[in-house]
Amino acid sequence: MKNTARALLVSLLLAGVGAAVSGCQADKDIDITKLAVDTDPPEALYNQGLANIKAGNLGEAGKKFDAINREQPFSDWARKALVMSTFVKYRQGNYDDAVESGNAYLKQYPTSDDAAYVQYLVGSSYSKQITDVTQDQRAAQQTIVAMQKVVNDYPKSEYVSDAQAKIRFARDQLAGKEMQIGRYYLERKNYLPAISRFRIVVEQYPTTNQVEEALARLVEAYYAMGIVEEAQTAAAVLGHNYPDSQWYADSYKLLKSGGTEPRENSGSWIARAGKKLLLGT
Structure with a gap:
C-alpha cells in the first residue's frame, strides 16, 4: 500500500477522524467518481475508492x-484493495465481514508491510463486539487472541500500545x-461454585480491576462456610495489596465481628496468588 494510503487509514482509525467519516454517512452515499465504471484500470478504481473514503x-x-x-484477484492492486476493503467494512460496522476479509488477507500475505495493520483491524473488529458482562464474552476472548498477535508478531508496529x-x-x-x-452463586449461598469463580479471577486475571472485590468475596464465602483460616488469608492478601480499599474495610469488619482478624496462611493458594499480585504479574 502506498504511504499516503496507509497514512489515511492510520489517521482515520487511531486519531479519531473516522468518527467524522461515519457522520458523513447520515446522507446517502454518492459516488464522487460516478462517471467511472468498475471496469476501469485497477489503479483508477483504487484511487476512486480512496477519494470516496475521504x-x-x-x-x-x-x-x-x-x-x-x-x-x-491475485494482482498487487488486489492485495492493496483487500486492505482497504477490510478497513471499509470495519468503519461501516460490518465487523464479521471485516474479520473474514482481514483473515483472508493475512492468510495470503502474512509478511506484507500491511499485515500488522490488518491484524489490528481484525482485533478491533472483535473488540467492537464485546458486550456487557451479563452477556456472552466470546468476543473478548477473540480480542485477546487477535491483539496478542499484534503484540507478539509485530512488536515494533504503531498499533501495539492500543492493542495492549x-x-x-x-x-x-x-x-x-x-x-x-460468582455473585449469583454467593447470593444463593452456593459457596463452593462461588469460590471457584472468584478463584479464577484472582489466579487468572490478577491485574484486572476485579481482583479487589474477588478477594473480599472470598473472605465472605469462606467465612460463611466456617473456613476461617482461608477467610483470614484472603483478607490479609487484600489488605497487603489494597490497604485503603473499602472492600478491605468491610472484610476486616466482618472478621472482627467474629472475634478474629486478617492473618495469612502461607500454605494457602490465596497466599501464593497474593505474591503474584504484589509482583504485578
Missing part, C-alpha cells in the same frame, strides 16, 4: 475495492463475567 462515501468506496478483487489497551479491557471483561457468576 468524502465519507464508504459504501461506494467498498464497491471500488471489491471490483478490483473481482477483476484481478484492548487486551486489558477484554481481560477485565472476562474477569467481570466470572464475578457476575
Whole structure:
C-alpha cells in the first residue's frame, strides 16, 4: 500500500477522524467518481475508492475495492484493495465481514508491510463486539487472541500500545463475567461454585480491576462456610495489596465481628496468588 494510503487509514482509525467519516454517512452515499465504471484500470478504481473514503462515501468506496478483487484477484492492486476493503467494512460496522476479509488477507500475505495493520483491524473488529458482562464474552476472548498477535508478531508496529489497551479491557471483561457468576452463586449461598469463580479471577486475571472485590468475596464465602483460616488469608492478601480499599474495610469488619482478624496462611493458594499480585504479574 502506498504511504499516503496507509497514512489515511492510520489517521482515520487511531486519531479519531473516522468518527467524522461515519457522520458523513447520515446522507446517502454518492459516488464522487460516478462517471467511472468498475471496469476501469485497477489503479483508477483504487484511487476512486480512496477519494470516496475521504468524502465519507464508504459504501461506494467498498464497491471500488471489491471490483478490483473481482477483476484481478491475485494482482498487487488486489492485495492493496483487500486492505482497504477490510478497513471499509470495519468503519461501516460490518465487523464479521471485516474479520473474514482481514483473515483472508493475512492468510495470503502474512509478511506484507500491511499485515500488522490488518491484524489490528481484525482485533478491533472483535473488540467492537464485546458486550456487557451479563452477556456472552466470546468476543473478548477473540480480542485477546487477535491483539496478542499484534503484540507478539509485530512488536515494533504503531498499533501495539492500543492493542495492549484492548487486551486489558477484554481481560477485565472476562474477569467481570466470572464475578457476575460468582455473585449469583454467593447470593444463593452456593459457596463452593462461588469460590471457584472468584478463584479464577484472582489466579487468572490478577491485574484486572476485579481482583479487589474477588478477594473480599472470598473472605465472605469462606467465612460463611466456617473456613476461617482461608477467610483470614484472603483478607490479609487484600489488605497487603489494597490497604485503603473499602472492600478491605468491610472484610476486616466482618472478621472482627467474629472475634478474629486478617492473618495469612502461607500454605494457602490465596497466599501464593497474593505474591503474584504484589509482583504485578
